[in-house]
Amino acid sequence: MNFTSKQIWIFITSITFFATLIYIDFTFAKSNYLNSKNEELERHFNSFLSFRKNVSDLLIENIINNPQTKELMNKVKTDPNNREKYRKELEELFTKKYEYLKSKGFDYFHFQDTKGNSFLRFQKTYKYDDSLIKDRVSISKIIKEKKSISGLETGTSVQKYRYIYPIFYENSYVGSVEISTSLSQLLKKLDFQLNENYLFITKKTIIDKMLNEDSKKEQYFDSLIDGYYINKEFDKNNFSDIDLKELGPSLSYKLQSDKSFSLMTINGFSTSTIYSFLPVKNINNEIEGYLISQEETNGINQLIRTQIFSFLSLALLILGGISIYRHLQKRNDENKKIFEQYKTIMDQSVIVSKTDPKGIITYVNNQFCKISGYSKEELIGKSHNIIRHNDSTIPFFRQMWKTILAKKIWQGVIKNRSKDGKDYYVQSTIAPILNEKNEIIEFIALREDVTDFIVKKNIFKYEKNRINNLFNHINEILIIKKDDKFEQISQKFFNIFPFDNLQEFNLQHHYISELFISKEGYLENIKSDKWIQDAINTPNKINKALIKDKNGDLKTFWIKVQKVPYEKTYYYLFTLTDISLLLNDSNIKNNISDKNIVSSHKNLEEENKSKNINLFSKIKEDLKLPDEVIINLVDKFITSSEDSLIKMRDLIKDNKIEESKILVHNIKGSASTLRFQEISVIAALIESELEENNIENTLENIKKIEQLLNNIKDYRENK
Incomplete structure (x- = not known):
């Protein structure tokens, strides 16, 4: 096959032009992807620090407000000759508290006097009366400002996140108290929560001001990154600055900006490593150094493959x-x-279609027919809307049309629906075809089927969020079934139902539905798993089931089902939430023919009273926090929930459904954490009703939550 010089020139010019477009598109896509990773690191870290600050405030509140604390610190100020006596009294008062603080991750508990001298270090009780002013900016600030201070501070021996609070006696400043966590321990907790590797590099200028050469060699590594040290407390087995060496000169240049950024290295065809850098300020509002995260991902590689395909x-x-x-x-x-x-x-190899300038299909290939389920006769002459999915928004297609009508190439992932109702995703490149007058005569679209990739990505993201939230709902019944066998069942199941252990249950039953009592509006008693797929496909639907407990009483459960991939198979995760007290089921037993099932049903009001009697003891048992902390959490929950419900009514009135769903989702999460299961379940019902735009039921359920909040307030005031 011989080509003329003109044809070769046209081919090379076209390839160069489109390659340039693809490269520019990839550059922007890569930049956006790296920016998103950097924003994700900043969001996670700030959220983590905010949570730690809230925990610190709760734990320290009863210390600084304790009358004995205030009186002892005032005596230290007014009677300096008996400091040793007051130190021992303070140590005896809070020794147990120090053990509790350590269990919550705060290994440093320290009282200071009004002059900035150490009065009592619980971690080193033998060391006291040394001046902290010279090496501790935080101590100088709290003496001057007399306000609580928190943040990162590098000391002569360790880098810590410190939380320091002033102590007042009759409005007079009498000293301060500090709890803190070493930076290395803090990052280990962050690593455990997010399953990523973290490292912190500290500016040499910060360390050089604090330490002499011997102390620096003892506590810090000389980093491969010019101008930075690494604290020897950090575990360098999985991630160190050696990993960063291949990033080259661009890393040193970017570090000088004192701004957040992300860089990447490509490991091979399937994975890349993303390094995100977040500048961290200290208590003195200076950039102390950078928090670095390391993440293995295939996102960049997928972008590269997509561009190569294009x-x-x-x-x-x-x-x-x-x-x-x-x-x-x-x-x-x-x-x-x-x-x-x-x-x-x-x-x-490729899914191809052509349309006229109005979007009417003029040509489709066999791959298009195969994936859409339509024949060529059914497609030719029809609008492309024939395969449009309801989830695809008008603004999405408006932007696409704006691009191609401007005679530009549009690329992106489109969600479609086939003739038989199945969803599929295609990576699409849509280009306008122009005539000699530069007028659009048709559009051609090339597509790649990426359904498996998108579905697996969505399933993984969904299941990760669901599994991470399981421990916040541990009060519910959890059941795991893999293949045809129940693998694990939470203990609460055996506390309620007439089975002693998992082995006994497996011998008697192969299906959860064998426990159900058949009744209209409820899941049926069948020896089958056919109902499970419907429950998976409609996660917001309230699937109710009647089950007889070990006392012969009927209970109503909301059953949620998840299908989770596992190696070459999968498992089902069932979550059973007892909603008996939230439903008017007083006539259920009268409608069931089996007389042996009928038993006495306790009055709902009496059960609520019984629950209120042990309200705080249940929270204390599960959360294992002091009474004053629990009371503080409950009060904040009541106030926050009441404000959210007021806002919800206004938002619903203005038809702002999505904002309303955010508010009720927060109420549901907080109620579940505090073991207010009735409120949590009603909030879940409201979420479902907002999804279906059932405003009347939503407003009724808001009233129910308000009544439950009032019941808690009444009990709280009488306690």
Whole structure:
């Protein structure tokens, strides 16, 4: 096959042009991806620090407000001759408290006097009365400002996140108290929660001001990154600055900006490593150094593969076009044969369609018919909306049309629906075809089926969020079934139902539904798992089931089901939430023919009273926090929930459903954490009703939550 010089020039020019477009698109896509990773690190870290600050405030509140604390610290100020006596009294008062603080991750508990001298270090009770002013900016600040201070501070021996609070006696400043956690321990907790590797590099200028050469060698590594140290407390087995060496000169240049950024290295065809850098300020509002996260991902590699595919598709299209044009100048029969060969190749590898300028389909290939489920006769002459999915928004397609009508190439992932109702995703490249007058005569779209990738990505994201939240709902019944066997069942199941252990249950039952009592509106008693798929496909639907407990009483459960991939198989996760007290089920037992099931049903009001009697003891048992902390949490929950419900009514009135769903989701999470299960379940019902735009039921359930909050307030005031 011989090409003329003009045809070769056109091919090279076209390939260069489209390669440039693809490279520019990839550059922007890569930049956006790295920016998103950097924003994700900043969001996670700030959220983690905010949570730690809230925990610190709760734990320290009863210390600084304790009358004995205030009186002892005032005596230290007014009677300096008996400091040793007051130190021992303070140590005896809070020794147990120090053990509790350590269990919550605060290994440093320290009282200071009004002059900035150490009065009592619980971690080193033998060391006291040394001046902290010289080496501790935080101590100088709290003496001057007399307000609580928190943040990172590098000391002569360790880098810590410190939380320091002033102590007042009759409005007079009498000293301060500090709890803190070493930076290395803090990052280990962050690493445990997010399953990533973290490292902190500290500016040499900060350390050089604090330590002499011997102390620096004892506590810090000389980093491969010029101008930074690494504290020896950090575990360098999995991640160290050696990993950063291959990033090259661009790393040192970016570090000088004191701004957040992300860099990447490509490990191979399937994975890349993303390094995100977040500048961290100290208590003195200076940049102390950088928090670095390391994440293995295939996101960049997927972008590269997508661009390669786009380039090859365009190159093939251009080359094929030139080939077809050249052979059309020769013999028509030979050109037709080559065109059919080209068309066959495209049909086997790429999903292709063409439309006129109004979006009416003029051509589809076999791959298009195969994935959509429609025949060519059903598609030709119809609008592309025939395969449009309801989830695809108008603004999405408006932007797409704006791009291609501007005679530009549009690329992106589109969610479609086939003729039989199945969802599928395609990576699409849509290009306008222009005539000699630069007018659009048609559009051609090349697509790649990426359904498996998108579905697996969505399932993983969904299941990760669901599994992470399981421990916040541990009061519910959890059941895991893999293949045809129940693998694990939470203990609460055996506390309620007449089975002693998992082995006994497996011997008697193969299906959860065998426990159900059949009744209209409830899940049926069947020896089958056919109902499970419907429960998975409608996660917001309230699937209710009647089950008889070990006392013969009927209980109503909300059953949620998740299907989780596991190696080459999968398992089902069932969550059973007792909603008996939230439903008017007083006539259920009268409608069931089996007389042996009928038993006495306790009055709902009496059960609520019984629950209120042990309200705080249940929270204390589960959360294992002091009474004053629990009371503080409950009070904050009541105030926050009441404000949210007021806002919800206004938002619903203005038809702002999505904002309302955020508020009720927060109420549900907080109620579950504090073991207010009735409120949590009603909040879940409201979420479902907002999804269905059932405003009347939503407002009724808001009233129910308000009544439950009032009941808690009444009990709180009487306690």
